[in-house]
Amino acid sequence: MARILAIDFGTKRTGIAVTDELQIIASGLTTVDTKELIPFLDEYVKKENVELFLVGEPKQMDNSASESEVHIQAFLEKLHKKIPSILIKRVDERFTSKIAFQTMIASGLNKKQRKNKALVDEISATLILQSYLYSK
Template identity: 45%
Template sequence: MSKILGIDYGKKMTGLSITDSKKKFAFGLDVVHTNKLMNFLKSFKIENSIEKIVIGLPKNLNNEEFSIEKYIKKFIFKFRLQYPRIRIDRLDERFTSKIAFHAMIESGIKKKKRRKKEILHKISAIIILQSYLKKN
């Protein structure tokens, strides 16, 4: 049964999350170096297991896009060339990093570990995907 993949795209690291087979819950999948993201997706056999991906849309409070959006658009272009059958949806990701950071504090993650961006990207990817599932 196919699933939905959530992506919190970053310049250096990208957080990934995935749904259960019923598409009710989002779970952390992995954090990969962004320059190795396409290779990861290929080895993950995305064509066989993913029907859709949800990528965060970074905007500020003035509804303007952050500079990272140009890199995300390049990734989406490459992705669509390689996987034209997989649908791509975007979700406004305002405040996901702050929510993820507070989630780390509330879950008792030590201060030293909270500094690692990998954890923040993974939790943000979960929040993006779970928000998408709740919305739809």
């Protein structure tokens, strides 16, 4: 089997999480400057066997697309052009940032550590991936 890689896209930073090769465990991988996201993913898939990109789909409470969807669509087009061999799926990411923050509190991180937005993005990507694994 191959890994699944989850992306919590942001206009400044993007959180990334990945499964093990058996697709059992979701782990935070890193947070990348969004300008470097496509080159990072391109290099990663050259080193690791990835079969699926999961990209968070932010929605409003009424199920309409969020404002950031325009940026995500542009990213998806670039990603598909650069790495057409890997399937891309979207996953509802409502509340992942709030859950990530609550997870940080529950794990005992201090206030300064909880202000680390890069860590929140990485945890959010992990939550997106974990929800997908649960739904399989």
